[in-house]
Amino acid sequence: MDERNILDHQFVVAAYTVTWVIQLGYLAFLGVKWRSEKRNAERKSRPAR
């Protein structure tokens, strides 16, 4: 591999990695939000002492 190909390869890896970090990061954020909404709903459905 010459230098140009190595650099091209690094940029492709960077682009694919950034894409997955953004997408999986958002999925994780949704998971946290889902859990917090679920907890809120459970707290509401529990009878008050």
Next chain:
Amino acid sequence: MKKVLLTLFPLVTVLLMVQGYHQAIYVAPDDAMQGYVFRIIYYHVPSASVAFLFFFISLIGSVGFLAFRRSSPNRAQIADAWALAGAEVGVVFCTVVLTTGPLWGRRAWGIWWTWDARLTTTLVLWLIYVSYLLLRRFAAGPQMQTLAAVLGIFGALDVPIVYMSNRWWRTQHPAPVFGGDQDSGMKDPTMVHALLWNMLAWFCWGLLVLFLRYQVERRHQEYAAIEAQEALEASA
């Protein structure tokens, strides 16, 4: 049936993702002019397409909210949840577009960014929808959803401008992959296949995330309605 679909769809999406990656990295050939770095396009173009589609869903949701907000509050809340989900997931995909684009541009053009029509209108689109999300996050009161719906409709007006920008104006951005003139687009069928596989994969991924976001928002709305009802009862 619903449970089977809910299990099967994520599985199919993951398989499509693997197939899309395989096609993009191992099957599609290097581009004659740009070489290996052209493979960034297999993630960049589908992300842009899905972002546009979800901003359109946000537009439909916003119009639906404004149409139903007085006559049918429940329908209006459903439309509002779709509007928010479309905008938020659209912003995620648009962020991917605005990060993979400069990475490709640095190798293909030698620069990270240029203020040409396609890039600038895409950045404006992203900023409009980020402001939409900030409005929803920080504004309070009964008018918030209405204001957000109006902003969502204005934001969606930028989508056709972004799409047409490299047809209407001379831009540094490459010619359109789809719907361009005879000289534009991909010539090699294996490249077209790789792009279509990734389009399908990212579309399914987007649908999955959109559905999740919608469900989270509906839960939030239900919780907020119970809280409002309790507050009313306590003050009565």
